[in-house]
Amino acid sequence: MVMENYAHLFSEDTASFFRSPVRDIFRRVDLNAIYSFAGGYPSADTFPLGDFRRIMSDVIDRTGAKAFQYGATQGVTELREALSARYGVPVGRIQITSSSQQGIDVCTRILADPGDVILTSSPSYLGALQSFRSYRADVRGVEYDPDPDRFAAAYAKAAEQAVSEGKRLKFIYSIPDFQNPSGETLPFGHRLGLAGVARKYGMLIVEDSPYRELRYEGEDVPTIYSIDPDITMHLGSFSKIMAPGFRLGWIFGHPDVLDKIYVCKQSLDLCPPVFDQYVAAEFISDGSLDRNLAKSKALYKEKRDVLLDMLERTMPEGVSWTHPDGGLFVFLTLPQGFDSVKFYDTALDAGVAYVAGSFFHPDGGGRNTMRLNFSFMSADRIREGIRLLASLLSDSHGQALYPARGGRDR
């Protein structure tokens, strides 16, 4: 038998895989050669190479060969203890993951069968939508409402709807702090509402929290995990507070749920990267993390301010945007009818990249939106990039921006 294609061999899940347009951009272009507002890359300036070198050398001296051996599936004790001390969560409620993306994926794996319902904010994190769909879950987006009661009611309504269809509800996915892609933070009342809906319908909450420590102004809002730790799986990440190249994150959750993740992770990859875990533990314990975080926040606050200021100065009428208190993203809304997917190639050809907002919408809506990242580039390049993007948008004012009044199709 000649095997010309492999279609008969792939699992049903595989048909639901979809590519990240963000990752595909990175495959196509050199990010440093364009103005990249795409991606969620931290600034390379925030990676404390000197601290890394010193800590790595210390780990080799002190921990020796053990740092290079197989490690415990739940993560090395030193790192779980360092996280426990930092966040006040018992060690028995902490699982280390090989990236917080893995946290999302493994929660979905142990919870969702094909057709099971996951409720998420709309828009939401693309990598989470990829993971949910890869297990053929039924992902339903719920739009934000500034009123906490109406917000909770919208989730309750979506839950009722699913129940009336005979569907099983599994979890609510939320990024309450400096959301990806919107940059917005869920107020306390909204968090209480989500926990209430989850309790009422017997769901869990997967609280994805990679940006929480990147707050540039205002007060912390308690995590959903702190409101209801027995129904919340809280996902954390070293990517934005240390460096993404270590691929380390964590899950706080109820031990009964973590136990399933523990067994699942045995067959997924046995254990997280061991040496990297010792480095991360020391990075927390010796104060490097807090020192580095203070510097990163000052840097990112400046970049956010530059971005917001430039948007104010340059954007054509009819464009609005969010004003995040932290995180890495600002979300733009353009006039109805503007198509950020179509406009994307024009922008990339001119040397500026963003992520089209529709990719973050479970229902494919939001075509008149785009996500802009402000962490990756320097303040100067943010200025130049926004000037360029604004001029492209203004040029296309009667074309792409308002296609109904003379749009051109490609």
Next chain:
Amino acid sequence: MVMENYAHLFSEDTASFFRSPVRDIFRRVDLNAIYSFAGGYPSADTFPLGDFRRIMSDVIDRTGAKAFQYGATQGVTELREALSARYGVPVGRIQITSSSQQGIDVCTRILADPGDVILTSSPSYLGALQSFRSYRADVRGVEYDPDPDRFAAAYAKAAEQAVSEGKRLKFIYSIPDFQNPSGETLPFGHRLGLAGVARKYGMLIVEDSPYRELRYEGEDVPTIYSIDPDITMHLGSFSKIMAPGFRLGWIFGHPDVLDKIYVCKQSLDLCPPVFDQYVAAEFISDGSLDRNLAKSKALYKEKRDVLLDMLERTMPEGVSWTHPDGGLFVFLTLPQGFDSVKFYDTALDAGVAYVAGSFFHPDGGGRNTMRLNFSFMSADRIREGIRLLASLLSDSHGQALYPARGGRDR
């Protein structure tokens, strides 16, 4: 609603998860406090800490921040190129994985739906069986036959049987070099036979090859991948030739299959650990790997010889074992009726650990077998440990060893 348990929330896959008894041993006991023939841990003496320190420092100097940023999902170019140069496989056919366990898991994920048939040697690697079952695949073990034609015919018969039941065949899983747990190597004719059966029935072969470079005598046998690269997914690992703590492996395969793995890996964990990949690339390129491998092989050869010699000297009549040319394991067969699962607690209480052979059997057979690892402990401790194990076996000669003639039940 009070959530007292989470049973209604778990996915159907979760019910098929089973715990690794090996990993659970590691949770219960300090491996350094007992004679551990369990596990597949490399010797800590083979980790070149000096090389690691030097290379890490070099990577920070030369690659800088890029080594700590997000990386390409398919793996960093430098590492794929280093593997390409070493193994003569085109870069486009190489995907880096976050451990070769992940290689097994992701191949299963993209290929197997519940009920799909996977053919594997019996006995086989426990972590692979865990992964196959976690996707509810129908795992069927095929016993080894020294005659290549009968060997291939047994696989063909298993395939025919599955087809006659209306099942879909997905892949053959094989560890042809120094198999886990048997330590035995598949002769060339057997490999040809497997490739032929796979072609005939439209299956892939997942060739798991973590021990291939640990050959202590005899000649290399060509990989199945080299026989038929378009139907073989070849899995490699840095765990036994560098150190397991980096959690890095690779897959060689057809680009059409790798593309599915690429998209899957985006939502699994985005990319493998980045800094670790640069370190591994340099470890290959600067010759450290080959230097270290020569030392590791000399060390392991000595340990294997000590183990085989001690078995010869101490084991009671009726016990036989394999004589591997490489790898990490020797497989013991005890008299029919001996129960290595039952005997396990006796052994552990006395301070010696092994892995019961039945855990490696997809059908739960092989209760009179056990796997002994010889890489982890020093030669002296291997001597003492085998002496202890042999005395325990001899003591229980009329009891556990031959329970039919006066066995006691616990």
